[in-house]
Structure formats: structure tokens, C-alpha cells
Amino acid sequence: MVASDAPTERITIYHIEGRRSFRVIWLCEELGIPYDLIFKAGDVLGSMVQLRKEYPLMPMAPTIRLGGEFMVESGAILDVLVARYGRGRLIPPVQSNDYLKHTQWMHFAEATAMSRMATDRFVALATGVEVTAMQTVGYRLGEPIDKPALVGSLGVFDYIEDYLTKNPYFGGTEFTAADIMIHYAVRGAKLLVWIDAADYPHIAEWKCRVESRPAFERAAEAALPGGSDEFGLPAGMPLPFSPPPQKGA
Template structure:
């Protein structure tokens, strides 16, 4: 039996969604974030040394990292579903977007979150202008421009096809949902990103996504 070690408000929501799309039986072991730090609890280190989510166990297999988990589940249980035919142009796009989500998109999204926290952190009044000024400078000159470049690129890629890998919905769209949701919640998706906004609407209307949301519990990235 597959067990998802699921942390609220996290990337592991994608794993639940993939399992629902594949129609697989699985168990959910829930972990709550520390109310002060928002970090994962130390109990996760008993599953994987880094103590991060997502992690799944399947028999004696322990698999961490969103992309690795998705590749494992699609390869072992997909029976050809949710990925393009090997060697096709769609397959090359599928591999690209499967890795782009965490390798390129999420680092800037995370930096946006970190510097927003720095900007609003409770510090002595005489330090606050310095911290806020530094955070604003990094956000304005480095983080936000890179996010905007990526969002334009992602938007342009959806002008010629409905899904990131091609005409068919694939696991790459599951992987890409989190950075798009993160952008919508953090940096924002405006009128210049209608296709990304539509992508999220179509994602959230999928029955498997809704089942995963109900089973996974709180997920602020879709609120």
C-alpha cells in the first residue's frame, strides 16, 4: 500500500492528486506544521533524513522529491497514462516542464516568500527601515523581474496548446500546478496571464483534484 506522508499546505497535495488521477488506493499520514515557524515537524525525519514533504513509502521503497515521486508513480503504476509517447515532441516537453517546475520556477517563488517575510518581520524600529529597504530592493531588482519573465514564458507556452506538454493533460501539468498556484497567491497573476489563470481554473475543476483536496485537508494555495 502506498502511504503519502502529507504536510498541510504543501507540495504533497500534488501527490494526492496524481494518485487520484491514477485511481490508486493509498493511505494518508498527516503532519502539521509548527504553528510558529511553519516548518515540518521532526517526526518526518523518521521517514526521510531531510524531514521534508512530500515523501511516499511503497513497501520498502521510500521516495522523496515531487518530481521523483511523480516519475516513480507514473512509471510503476501509470500503464502509459499521464505521459506522452516516448520519443515524441510532447515527451520532450513533458520532461522539460516536469523539471522546470522545481528547478526554475519555485526558487524565485520561494525567494519572494522569504523576502516578503524579511520585509514584514518584527524587528526593532531602528532596524526596520534597513530590513525593509533591502528586501524591497532585492524583490524589485531581482526576484520580481525573474518571476515576471517566467510567467510570460509559461503564458506564451500555453498559446499553442491547452496543456504544458501538448494537447493531452499529463503529470507535467500536475507538477506545474504548484508554481502557478504559488504565483497566483504570492506575486500575483494579472490580466496579462489569462491562459495561466484558465489553466488553474481547469485544474481545480478536475474531479481528481477535488477529491485530493477533500482528502488532503487545508491547502491555502488554492484558496
């Protein structure tokens, strides 16, 4: 991969607290990429309105502006920043087996993990059934192989847990951008589909390990200046969905 120098122009990140734009902030902190963060602290809707004004065609967090171009899709943004400014960091060598792992998880985070979880949540919202009922419908490891079902949220978590029994990071032996991609899906699952990383020993240990990175801590301070709750959302703000029942309740 051809390395290039530090950006000549600062990256503008349109951010909403507790949302996927956190991934871009974390990556910039890991690589030391200077950025300007545009959001309204403590005002999720206000941040969204600002983003809709700036980029009405596809107002999603994250949106970035770099070199006069707007760009959406967190995975694509991370790929670009790693390729341009990483100088080999946060990505395994292309010829290594770790590169296959890294690339799979870079895509899996949105294309499968977030999409299966969002499907469970949207169907639960549309039908009024609890999101846990959706999970009995999905296919997961250990179920009859002729079950007529698609892989569901629990199957996603089984797969992630199994992977982490054999690998320390989603980039294989080293922390890479793939860990940043998967982290948002794992953290968001507690509210989105009531799957708690704490119930999966290897996921819980990995989550704790990556959250102790200094760049994660700097990103959290910048992205969530008022602190965050147990779901990674801005502390003290109304939740977009009903929370899971308390354990033991």
C-alpha cells in the same frame, strides 16, 4: 514504457496541508493508486513533527514510503508512480514532441519556477524589502538584452503564459503529470511572490480547467479536509508570509 499492475503494497504519503505533497495525492487520484495519507488535519506544525520523527534525515513534504523505501522530491516521486502504475497515462509517448514539453515542465516546476520564486521570497525576508521590489531586479521578456540580471519570478510567469498561448497543457496536447507539477508553483506564487494567476489570461483559464478535474477535487477533499484559502493553504490558518495588498487598495 513497461506497464505494471497495480501496486501490491499501499503507498504511504507523508503530507502537510497546502504543501507539495498535494501533487502526489492528486497524481494518485488521477491514476487510481491506493494510498495512506499521514498528517494531522488542521495542524501544520504537528504534521511536520510527525514527518521529522518518521524520516529525520530529510523531512520534507512530500515524503513517501513504497516497497519499504523512503523517497523525497515530488517530481521524482511522480515519475516513479507514472512509470510503474501509469500504463501510459499522464505521460506522452517518448518519441513524440509532447514528451519533450512534458519532461521540460516536469523539471522546470521545481528547478526554475519554485527556485526563482523562493529566492525572491528569501531575499525579501532577509533584507526586509517587499517581494515586489525583488521582481524589478530579475530579467524578463522585453527588457534590454544587456541588463545584468538573472531571470526572475516575473520572467517565469511570462514564459508560462506564452507557452499556454500555444499549448493547452504542460504535457502538450494532453494533461500529464507536468500539469500537476506546474500547478503547485502557479497556485503558490500568489502568496510566495505576490504574482496572481488571475492576471494572466491563459494561466487563469488553464488553472480553472485543471482544477475542475474530478481527481483534483477528490485530492482536495483528502488533502485539505477543512477547505482551503485563496492561496491553496488550509482555510483559517495563519499565513507563513504577509499576503499581497488587496487589489485596488
